[in-house]
Amino acid sequence: MMLDPFVKRLQQLTPLPAAETEALRELHVARRRLQLPQDLVAKGCDPQGLYIIESGFAARYTWLPNGRRQILGFLLPGDFAGLRCSFYGATRWSIGALTPLEFAFIPRHLLSQLSVRLPFFFAALGHARLVEDDTTREWLLNVGTRPAVSRLAHLLCELFTRLKAVGLATANGCNLPLRQADLADALALTPVHVNRVLMAMRRQGLISLYRQQLVLADFPAVRGLAGFESDYLCLGMRDRAASTANCRRPESTATLDGHQAAPAPALAAE
Amino acid sequence: MMLDPFVKRLQQLTPLPAAETEALRELHVARRRLQLPQDLVAKGCDPQGLYIIESGFAARYTWLPNGRRQILGFLLPGDFAGLRCSFYGATRWSIGALTPLEFAFIPRHLLSQLSVRLPFFFAALGHARLVEDDTTREWLLNVGTRPAVSRLAHLLCELFTRLKAVGLATANGCNLPLRQADLADALALTPVHVNRVLMAMRRQGLISLYRQQLVLADFPAVRGLAGFESDYLCLGMRDRAASTANCRRPESTATLDGHQAAPAPALAAE
DNA sequence: CGTAGCCTTGACCGCCCTCAAATTATGTGG
DNA sequence: CCACATAATTTGAGGGCGGTCAAGGCTACG
Numbered sequence: 001m002m003l004d005p006f007v008k009r010l011q012q013l014t015p016l017p018a019a020e021t022e023a024l025r026e027l028h029v030a031r032r033r034l035q036l037p038q039d040l041v042a043k044g045c046d047p048q049g050l051y052i053i054e055s056g057f058a059a060r061y062t063w064l065p066n067g068r069r070q071i072l073g074f075l076l077p078g079d080f081a082g083l084r085c086s087f088y089g090a091t092r093w094s095i096g097a098l099t100p101l102e103f104a105f106i107p108r109h110l111l112s113q114l115s116v117r118l119p120f121f122f123a124a125l126g127h128a129r130l131v132e133d134d135t136t137r138e139w140l141l142n143v144g145t146r147p148a149v150s151r152l153a154h155l156l157c158e159l160f161t162r163l164k165a166v167g168l169a170t171a172n173g174c175n176l177p178l179r180q181a182d183l184a185d186a187l188a189l190t191p192v193h194v195n196r197v198l199m200a201m202r203r204q205g206l207i208s209l210y211r212q213q214l215v216l217a218d219f220p221a222v223r224g225l226a227g228f229e230s231d232y233l234c235l236g237m238r239d240r241a242a243s244t245a246n247c248r249r250p251e252s253t254a255t256l257d258g259h260q261a262a263p264a265p266a267l268a269a270e
Numbered sequence: 271m272m273l274d275p276f277v278k279r280l281q282q283l284t285p286l287p288a289a290e291t292e293a294l295r296e297l298h299v300a301r302r303r304l305q306l307p308q309d310l311v312a313k314g315c316d317p318q319g320l321y322i323i324e325s326g327f328a329a330r331y332t333w334l335p336n337g338r339r340q341i342l343g344f345l346l347p348g349d350f351a352g353l354r355c356s357f358y359g360a361t362r363w364s365i366g367a368l369t370p371l372e373f374a375f376i377p378r379h380l381l382s383q384l385s386v387r388l389p390f391f392f393a394a395l396g397h398a399r400l401v402e403d404d405t406t407r408e409w410l411l412n413v414g415t416r417p418a419v420s421r422l423a424h425l426l427c428e429l430f431t432r433l434k435a436v437g438l439a440t441a442n443g444c445n446l447p448l449r450q451a452d453l454a455d456a457l458a459l460t461p462v463h464v465n466r467v468l469m470a471m472r473r474q475g476l477i478s479l480y481r482q483q484l485v486l487a488d489f490p491a492v493r494g495l496a497g498f499e500s501d502y503l504c505l506g507m508r509d510r511a512a513s514t515a516n517c518r519r520p521e522s523t524a525t526l527d528g529h530q531a532a533p534a535p536a537l538a539a540e
Numbered sequence: 541c542g543t544a545g546c547c548t549t550g551a552c553c554g555c556c557c558t559c560a561a562a563t564t565a566t567g568t569g570g
Numbered sequence: 571c572c573a574c575a576t577a578a579t580t581t582g583a584g585g586g587c588g589g590t591c592a593a594g595g596c597t598a599c600g
Binding site for chain 1: 557559
Binding site: 062066070227232 | 330332334335336338340342354362363400403404406407409410411413414415458497501502
């Protein structure tokens with residue numbers, strides 16, 4: 001089956017009709033591989049379509065004048081990119097492989113057809129974008145306000161949770177093929193300090209990370225350390241129900257929650 | 271004229287047909303004021319429509335367990351919010367007034383109508399969202415990689431540039447009604463340190479900031495200090511032409527936002 | 541004229557960075 | 571399977587940027 005983690009990921013956000021998931025799985029789209037130090041999409045170019053990660057890790061990133069690299073988000077199996085190119089036709093960030101990669105590519109013209117044939121699928125793509133936006137803000141929070149230990153803990157929780165959602169994690173661990181330098185660039189820390197923090201967490205029995213195998217030995221503790229709340233990832237109904245907070249209505253208007261109403265809800269995706 | 275900075279802002283992104291700008295200006299939508307320590311939209315609630323800032327400054331923010339506040343973005347006159355509420359119908363961030371505020375409100379049902387009648391307008395809304403997304407990533411870069419001076423310089427450049435785009439700045443300065451604590455929460459610094467950095471920049475003759483009047487006395491220097499490139503704000507054709515080749519037509523843009531339809535859009539404001 | 545909020549400045553400290561070297565994984569050719 | 575080369579991780583010593591705590595000054599406003 002192609003596009004399997006992709007479909008699984010979208011279904012976490014919005015239930016898709018069987019007809020659409022079948023149609024997606026039966027798409028025969030270009031399938032490619034990428035070896036290691038390569039970009040999927042280079043900064044400044046027009047991606048021309050949708051890239052869907054099948055296996056491996058990628059990252060949205062940019063280089064800085066001082067030689068540092070900042071990672072702005074990870075792309076895991078089932079994630080996609082290329083839809084977000086700014087309207088002038090050029091991405092502002094590169095997307096590069098952090099491990100050998102398998103990915104599918106859907107060119108723009110085919111996407112247009114799908115948008116008509118598979119409205120739920122398209123709504124789900126929009127949902128995924130919103131989740132990604134909130135994830136970016138969560139990262140801004142993370143690097144802005146948390147000390148290194150919490151910051152790292154938060155990232156590990158996020159990666160673990162996201163991988164679990166596409167079936168790539170066990171109960172308390174997952175494969176994590178990232179170098180400490182990758183984590184450092186995502187957390188705005190130095191590799192040296194990431195190492196020190198990792199060692200400390202290992203010594204305290206919170207986690208173990210050996211040969212790309214991450215085990216969250218004490219997930220509640222790590223989660224607490226990070227202040228990690230998974231609700232921004234919008235995975236599954238349980239999280240949705242749980243995320244109630246202080247809900248004030250500025251308007252007396254009727255509820256117009258479109259998201260259950262129609263195939264392509266009028267404004268809800270936004 | 272109502273909605274004037276709003277229309278001006280959108281036109282920086284996509285030329286709007288005269289018919290649509292007229293229709294927008296003639297909309298008689300609810301107009302409100304807000305006094306100071308109040309939220310426009312509270313975290314966890316459903317905004318139920320579009321909020322458009324007419325005058326004053328607002329911010330998207332959240333509180334942290336340790337009592338700190340992180341500002342994730344500023345909303346200046348002409349900016350809007352409420353379209354971005356996640357699909358489960360609750361925002362994850364509050365939007366609050368930093369100064370007394372005037373704003374317009376367009377309820378969702380009216381928006382749906384407009385999406386049909388004013389397709390270019392709707393495309394422009396999508397563009398503005400993309401710019402906002404890139405701005406958030408730029409902020410992540412800013413707090414993640416730059417030292418305090420550059421970080422502050424970058425923010426001042428951004429605010430100045432954005433205000434200029436809606437006609438609220440002079441050649442080298444603008445009104446900046448923010449407290450140093452607001453800047454601090456946006457930059458992930460302490461108010462004390464923001465003050466020190468401001469004082470240093472004043473002593474070097476780079477800027478002056480007195481009684482809410484910001485003057486960038488040496489803009490090239492400040493810009494250089496910050497590594498500020500205005501292209502992510504997508505303001506005006508000059509920047510667009512300078513930033514890339516390959517300029518797609520505005521109508522080829524559309525909506526993954528869920529508002530389907532509209533004459534224009536095939537695929538992707540994306 | 542007094543109070544409250546914001547800005548300013550000083551002294552001190554800690555988190556994280558820098559520089560550097562040692563140790564361990566990973567991979568390649570013989 | 572071993573010898574070697576390269577990349578990644580680990581550990582140490584020292585320093586600086588920005589935080590914390592605290593006090594004093596300025597401005598606005600009743």
